[in-house]
Every structure is written in C-alpha cells, then in structure tokens.
Amino acid sequence: MASAWRRLGFYVCFLKSKLNGGPDIISRGRRVIPGCARGIYSATGTWTKEYTLQTRKDVENWWHKRIKEETSKISEADKSKPKFYVLSMFPYPSGKLHMGHVRVYTISDTIARFQKMRGMQVINPMGWDAFGLPAENAAIERNLHPESWTQSNIKHMRKQLDRLGLCFSWDREITTCLPDYYKWTQYLFIKLYEAGLAYQKEALVNWDPVDQTVLANEQVDEHGCSWRSGAKVEQKYLRQWFIKTTAYAKAMQDALADLPEWYGIKGMQAHWIGDCVGCHLDFTLKVDGHVTGEKLTAYTATPEAIYGTSHVAISPSHRLLHGHSSLKETFRKALVPGQDCLTPVTAVNMLTQREAPVVILAKADFEGSLDSKIGIPSTSPEDASLAQTLGLPYSEVIETLPDGTERLRNSAEFTGMNRQDAFLALTQKARRKRVGGDVTSDKLKDWLVSRQRYWGTPIPMVHCPACGPVPVPLQDLPVTLPHITAFTGKGGSPLATASDWVNCACPRCRGAAKRETDTMDTFVDSAWYYFRYTDPQNAHSPFNAALADYWMPVDLYIGGKEHAVMHLFYARFFSHFCHDQNMVKHREPFHKLLAQGLIKGQTFRLPSGQYLQREEVDLTGSVPVHANTKETVEVTWEKMSKSKHNGVDPQEVVGRYGIDTIRLYILFAAPPEKDILWDVKADALPGVLRWQQRLWALVTRFIEARASGTLPRPQVLSNEERAEGRKLWEHKNSVISEVTAHFTEDFSLNSAISQLMGFSNALLQASQRVVLHSPEFEDAVCALTVMAAPMAPHITSELWADVGILYRHGRAYPFFSYQPHCVPPYEGSVSHLGGFSFAIILCCFGVSLLSKLRVT
Numbered sequence: 001m002a003s004a005w006r007r008l009g010f011y012v013c014f015l016k017s018k019l020n021g022g023p024d025i026i027s028r029g030r031r032v033i034p035g036c037a038r039g040i041y042s043a044t045g046t047w048t049k050e051y052t053l054q055t056r057k058d059v060e061n062w063w064h065k066r067i068k069e070e071t072s073k074i075s076e077a078d079k080s081k082p083k084f085y086v087l088s089m090f091p092y093p094s095g096k097l098h099m100g101h102v103r104v105y106t107i108s109d110t111i112a113r114f115q116k117m118r119g120m121q122v123i124n125p126m127g128w129d130a131f132g133l134p135a136e137n138a139a140i141e142r143n144l145h146p147e148s149w150t151q152s153n154i155k156h157m158r159k160q161l162d163r164l165g166l167c168f169s170w171d172r173e174i175t176t177c178l179p180d181y182y183k184w185t186q187y188l189f190i191k192l193y194e195a196g197l198a199y200q201k202e203a204l205v206n207w208d209p210v211d212q213t214v215l216a217n218e219q220v221d222e223h224g225c226s227w228r229s230g231a232k233v234e235q236k237y238l239r240q241w242f243i244k245t246t247a248y249a250k251a252m253q254d255a256l257a258d259l260p261e262w263y264g265i266k267g268m269q270a271h272w273i274g275d276c277v278g279c280h281l282d283f284t285l286k287v288d289g290h291v292t293g294e295k296l297t298a299y300t301a302t303p304e305a306i307y308g309t310s311h312v313a314i315s316p317s318h319r320l321l322h323g324h325s326s327l328k329e330t331f332r333k334a335l336v337p338g339q340d341c342l343t344p345v346t347a348v349n350m351l352t353q354r355e356a357p358v359v360i361l362a363k364a365d366f367e368g369s370l371d372s373k374i375g376i377p378s379t380s381p382e383d384a385s386l387a388q389t390l391g392l393p394y395s396e397v398i399e400t401l402p403d404g405t406e407r408l409r410n411s412a413e414f415t416g417m418n419r420q421d422a423f424l425a426l427t428q429k430a431r432r433k434r435v436g437g438d439v440t441s442d443k444l445k446d447w448l449v450s451r452q453r454y455w456g457t458p459i460p461m462v463h464c465p466a467c468g469p470v471p472v473p474l475q476d477l478p479v480t481l482p483h484i485t486a487f488t489g490k491g492g493s494p495l496a497t498a499s500d501w502v503n504c505a506c507p508r509c510r511g512a513a514k515r516e517t518d519t520m521d522t523f524v525d526s527a528w529y530y531f532r533y534t535d536p537q538n539a540h541s542p543f544n545a546a547l548a549d550y551w552m553p554v555d556l557y558i559g560g561k562e563h564a565v566m567h568l569f570y571a572r573f574f575s576h577f578c579h580d581q582n583m584v585k586h587r588e589p590f591h592k593l594l595a596q597g598l599i600k601g602q603t604f605r606l607p608s609g610q611y612l613q614r615e616e617v618d619l620t621g622s623v624p625v626h627a628n629t630k631e632t633v634e635v636t637w638e639k640m641s642k643s644k645h646n647g648v649d650p651q652e653v654v655g656r657y658g659i660d661t662i663r664l665y666i667l668f669a670a671p672p673e674k675d676i677l678w679d680v681k682a683d684a685l686p687g688v689l690r691w692q693q694r695l696w697a698l699v700t701r702f703i704e705a706r707a708s709g710t711l712p713r714p715q716v717l718s719n720e721e722r723a724e725g726r727k728l729w730e731h732k733n734s735v736i737s738e739v740t741a742h743f744t745e746d747f748s749l750n751s752a753i754s755q756l757m758g759f760s761n762a763l764l765q766a767s768q769r770v771v772l773h774s775p776e777f778e779d780a781v782c783a784l785t786v787m788a789a790p791m792a793p794h795i796t797s798e799l800w801a802d803v804g805i806l807y808r809h810g811r812a813y814p815f816f817s818y819q820p821h822c823v824p825p826y827e828g829s830v831s832h833l834g835g836f837s838f839a840i841i842l843c844c845f846g847v848s849l850l851s852k853l854r855v856t
C-alpha cells in the first residue's frame, strides 16, 4: 500500500494536469466500502463506515504525529507574505496542566491553524514564565534545587501539551530562568537605569512574614493577607528598586484610544492608570538653612502654578517619619498627632529653586495613592486655608482676564502664559532637568521590582562605597545566579549568603564593592517575552529590530482576565520604552486582546465551609444533602481547584473522549470570554461527539454514492434537484461568510460550530440523486470539512484524506459559477489537510478571486 503522502502527492500532480486540461473523470472502481473494518482509510485504503470509539482512536493515533510535523514547521520569515502572530500567555511551569491551560491553548491553536490555512506566516510560540516563588518553596519543602524542579516540570508539561495535539512554534521556545533569556532582562533593566527610569528608594512595603518577601499591593487581598502564603502582611521600610512607570502614564493612557477593542480590558487599564492631569516634582530638604542630602518628591495637579507654592505637605505615614531618614527625629519632634504641623524643614524646589516649609498634615489619607503634595493656594482653597491658618506666605500666581481666560503672573519665565501653555512648558522643563515633570495621575505608583528571593533575575547593579550604585557593564552580562543549595526561606535575600558572589570589584573605580542581592519581580521577565519570540536565539541583543518590526504587534493575545491590569500594563510599558529606545517601530505590543473566561467545576459545600466530593453528596432528593449526615449541601460553580474537589484532569478527559472532542467541547461550550461550567453529563460534550459522528456519516454517504459504480452526471438532475443543489450552495456561502467573521472578528467560535452543525444537518438531508450528481453538494461537503479543520484537526484530516480526492475529480465539471457575494473560506495552503494546497481548490472559484481575499 502506498503511503497517504505518496498518494496525495500523486493527486496534486494529477490536479495540476487537470487544470491544464487533463481528463475529466477517473474511475473510482478501486475504492472499497466495507461494512466493518479495522483501521482507517489513511492506513488501510478502505473506508470505515462508523465513527466508533476505535475509529476515533485510530484517527487520532494516525494523524497526531503527522499534523504536528506539518503545522509546527515555520517557514523562514518571508517578509513578502502577511504575518499573523497569535500568542497565548505563557504558563508558570508548575508541573501540571489544568483545564484553564487547555482552554487558552486550544483557542490559540485553532486561530493559528485558521490563519495558516489563509496562507499567512503564522507564529504561535510557547515558553515558560519560569522564575518565581513556588520553585523556591519546593526547594525549601522538598530539598530540590529550584532549577532542577523547574526543568523537570517544563519537560513534563511540554509532553502534556504535546499529547493534547497542540502545535506550537517550539523552535521559538523561551525559558525566562535561563541565562540566555535573563541576560536580556538585565540588559533592559540597565537601559531603564541609564534612561533614569530605574531607581532606588526607601519604601514602605508589604512584607510577607512567612515567605519573607515583599509583595506588590495587588498580591495583598482585601483582608490584608498574602495572596500566596495567606499570612497577615506587615508593613516595613526597605530600600527598594523601582521602575518609573509613571513616566509613561500619560503616553500609555493616551495610546489606549488607538487600540482596537480590548473587550473591556481597556477600561480597566484606564482606571488603573488614572487621570493624568498633574506631575511629581523633586525637592531637596534643608534644616535651619543647611542642606541635608535628603530628597522629597511631591505631586501637584496644577504644576503651572508652582510659583505660588506655600508649603509641601506630607502625610503622618510618610517614610520621612518612619524609615531610615536622617530627618526622622526632626520630623517626629514637630509632629502633634491630629494637627497640621509646621516643621523646621524647608523644601527647595529643584526646578524653581524656591523654598517652602514642609508641613505634616493631620489627615493620613491623601488623594489617590499620594503621601506628599505641593500646597498651592492659588489653585486650591484647601491649601489656601491651611496657609492662612499656619501663617505661611505665598503669592497669587493666576489672574483672570475680563474675557475669562486665566493667565500666569509672578511666575518668572512663565508669567503671561495661559495656564495650558504654562503647564506644557513647565512640565517639559522639569523633564529636561530630570527633576520630575512626567504627567501622571495621583493614583499610579512606580513599579516596585525588588524581591528578596533567590529564584529570579538578579538585578545587575553593584554598590560601591565610593561611587554609589553602578550598573554592571553590558559586556559582563549576564550576572548569573550563584548556585545556592541551602534554602531556609527565612531572613531576607538568599543571594546575600553567597559571599563569593556578592563581593566584587566596582566596575567604575575597581574598589571593593558588593552586588545587589535582590532579584526582580517575575512580572519584569514577562513584560518583554513577546519580543523575544520574534528572535529567540539572538546572542547579541534582546531581539533584532527588523524581525520585531515584521512580527509585532502581536495580532491576537489570549490570556486570563486576571492579567488585565498588572501584566498588560507592564508589558505595554516595556513596549513603549523599547519604542523610545529605537528598538522597535511599534509602540503598542498587542493589537487584539482576548481575555478568556474560567472553567468552573461544580462544588458541594457544607454550611461549615467544608467541600465535599461528588460521591459524598446525595442528589436524589429535592435538595442535595450529605449522603451520611443528611446536612444540606450548597451547590455552586467555582474555579477548578484540587482543594474544592471540582477539578478535571486534562489527560484523563482527553483519554476518555479524544482530542478533537475536547477541543470542540471547549470551543462550543461558551464564547471564549465567558466562563465554562464544566458538566460533561448535561452539557455540550455529547453534542460535539454526535456532531463528529454526523460528519463521518455524511462523508460516508458521499463516498458510498461515488463508489456505487454510477458516474456522477449533473445533467441528469431535474429542475427541483438543481434547485436543491443551488440552495445548498447558497447555504454554504452564507456559512463561509459567518464562520470566517467569527474566526477573524468576534472569536465566537461557539457560534461558528453552531453554524457548521446546522450546515451538516442540511447536507445530511440531501436526496440521494443530489448526493451523487450535484457538484454543489460535493463542494459543500468539502467546504464543511475545511471550515471544521482548525477546530477538529484529526477527524477532518481523515475525512479530507478521502473526500478531498473526490472533490478534485469533481471539479472538472464545468458548470460551477462564481457569484460575487460568495466568500470562500480560507486562502492558501491547508498543509495538514493531507498536504494539499487549498489555494488549488480555490482556483476552481476563479483565480481572480484570490487577489480579493488578501488578508487585511
């Protein structure tokens, strides 16, 4: 028996000769339709009538490897072709895939296959967000090194993904914990430092006393407990590294307007950033006329009126009263709780050089997330009242002209300007002098990136007693993690214990210095990974600009809603920064965003809060009760979790129902952005199983008709039969148009499957003579197979292996007419559908149509 591939190769040649005017019909005499046969057509050359459990297994076994080989191949970037970059958020290598992973990767895989079928250059890469606390905790609890734990998890999960038939661009795999990746995370950190966007300051941080690390605000729940350890979070002052995300607040807020629909995420981003109406300005602090070396940064919503400053206010919880500031005692002495207190400290505005006293306000809560602000009576009645109460001098800096316009006065070079011009001029000047001036909100804080943990990217800085913080020279990167074996999880940065590693020479003066022992927040690693996928092996830079310009922006980014703010904000920040560094031409990294919902399982909970297993619940009565105690059980749907006994193991489900069934189920059960309530018994699973059987039956009927010995002769059809064919043809066109829109616009793949189900039902009802003689019927069966292929690649590959051949023979019939409203589904190669080029099929629609189908 010739292999399927060789036979298919033959048919491609055959088709080409036919397109050049070859013979019209070839005999179908050799085809055998057995009543019952072991094996499938691709393997045995004989068609099995029933889509039984065994057939399904045979089909998946046969096609799994072949599909993977075919679709994982990435053609070298041919820049003349349009590209499509589909990206699903990369996983943390926990060692176990869960159904949430299966959902997100099924969606990205389906879209990737669809776009490949349209002839696009597609990347659908996969990698590992591999730094983070669980690896270190495993090291502490199980005495495993974080690296070996992570690597073995990656190996295991790669296999799991493979068994699910997911076709990722594995040649682009990246792992953030490997030095060839984190070298470039460090490189970008130094670029940020050089641009004045990475800095150190003492900050009140959320301290997790169990994990012994700093937590971001978002990692603390509403009860003030750690998201991971559950411990009550403490507040502590520590010198920390920050990335100055506020510098891009305005640009990122404004750029949201240019992004296409982000399915509700845009509003969350806008809210997170806040109204960008003011800026921070820097001050140096003096006591009794003496410069102290201490600095203070304070916010104002009216920087144009800065020459009218009466004071600088700080909150009673400001770090100057609690941290390690040399002015702590001075401030504390001046503090009278519950009162607005004038202090002997004066703040010198680094832009205007004007001095104003520092006041500790009675109230602890300032606007937004502020703990310091500039008092300007001209623009704030509240500030005016405070200045009057404390007897602080100030000048009025805004005058209103008879026509109502406001103009600056007593404001040095800004005098005479209108407020808007003065705002722009002043903030610009401050930025130029690097004393603040970035337009931001009173809400957004800079990004605290220091973590006192081992398993993260080392911050590439050296602290020198003479030079202060000095970046590691770029040619010395990466700063690799020292090999530490004893993890206790207690007492701050584990890196501090590696004295050989910590002690080093200062890159600037060569004197004795120490390395920074904090590592970076893992959100830094994931803030630029989408760039690395465009050029994953680059040893000379984070990525090549031309490659990034070709592949970026990501056309479709798929991931969980929980990343709507932090990850997406940080990733956008890095992209804006790389753009300003001339590393990439696009400013925004993600064109379209698809935030997929959760997969929830049914939970059974006792009034005490204890979760029960399904077997422990008696569901026979009117209300569910505990089988033993007869206590009433609350039934709800919650995110799948081991502790709630409502999880489903992907491997087990795939083993039972097959890959295509699970894919179809996940896509059919709900639109991507909605939650799926996983109930295999009462839900969509039987429906998608039956649909596959119907598809199989449909193709079987078609094959049987063609193998009957009667040659197809369209001219024998009656007028009614021709009308029936015509109706199928119109139905097909409308389905193609709708399904294509679902794939490209709203991603309602559940609606796409509904359309295809309805279409297959219509085809199953066709009369026997139409099945045999109508080219419209034949065309419709093929279109159905092709459209279902991205969602159920295995069964459709097998159906295509046979029907595709018939189809091409049928194409010789001359009466197919092209109608302008007909939109054929996908342009280009359907490489895994038996190695044929779908473009060849489309030739039958008329070559001129192809040019109209160019993807925009």
Ligand SMILES: [Zn+2]
Pocket: 464, 465, 466, 467, 468, 506, 507, 508, 509, 510, 511, 513
């Ligand atoms: Zn030095």
